Amino acid sequence: MEPFWPRRSPHFLACRRAVRPFDGPAVIGLSGGADSLALVAAAAAERKDVSAVVVDHQLQPGSAEVAKRAAQQARSLGVEADIVTVEVGSGNVEAAARTARYRALHSFGHDVWVAHTADDQAETLLLGALRGNPAAMLPRSGRLMRPFLNVRRADTEGACREIGMQWWDDPMNEDEAYRRVGVRRQAIPLLSELVGGDCVPALAHTAERIARAQEIVDAYAAAEKTVHCAQLANLPEVVRRTRVHAWLLEHGATANRAQLESIDRLIIAWRGQTGVDLANGVQVIRRDGELAIVRRK
DSSP states (O other): OOOOOOSOOHHHHHHHHHHTTOOSSEEEEOOSSHHHHHHHHHHHHTTOSEEEEEEEOOOSTTHHHHHHHHHHHHHHTTOOEEEEEOOOOSSOHHHHHHHHHHHHHHTTSSEEEOOOOHHHHHHHHHHHHHTTSOOOOOSEETTEEOTTTTSOHHHHHHHHHHTTOOOOOOGGGGOTTSHHHHIIIIIHHHHHHHHTSOOHHHHHHHHHHHHHHHHHHHHHHHHOOOOBHHHHHTSOHHHHHHHHHHHHHHTTOOOOHHHHHHHHHHHHSOSSOOOEEOGGGEEEEEETTEEEEEEOO
């Protein structure tokens, strides 16, 4: 039986329009929240070749029931749904859960659609800026698609109301111990008050420009395969550091901002200094004019 789509549904229409440029086959990460429910519903209404995947992180009591209900809602919209249970690693809970979630979603071998909105984009920009690295998301990043980056959270919630879908409110979204929640509930309302209007569109637009610029930098850095210090030193700083960061990732290593600055000094301010220690016994050194990675036992 085909689901019923209301005749007058301005919020749902905004969601439907957003998914039209995207094509399947794809899996949609479905949490049961308003954003992902609206994405599944919009894709169903536009007859996209998609299925839903509900990832149960097992972080809260009753998470299995939440996952089961979300999967049933997707099926009621005519979309096939699977539930995947994952184990979240130690350390930063948000980061570990995100890593486990994307690993599960990408395991299906299709493009992955997630329901990040313009509000999420604004929050991401501010959080990155507070870390000294303004971050932003692109609508398409490899096989990861974000059809709703120009859609507001008010539209996804409005869409769910228009089509009669009750969404799940994650208790973690109310806990201001998480920085993103604090930015959402305190910083953005205060910024809107300061500028005398909704600050999210301007922040989201700025984030989009940053993401587009970073895309160009990444492409430039990817073309520069060298780790020879003299050649790296001739690159613009942002390209050089992007290239070094990518090189580290290729070798299973990561570096924070201070460590990247120290590695940069190995390249442009060489005075015979010792290597730069990273996590897990990894050290970056300069040897014969090139960067090299050594792993201490």
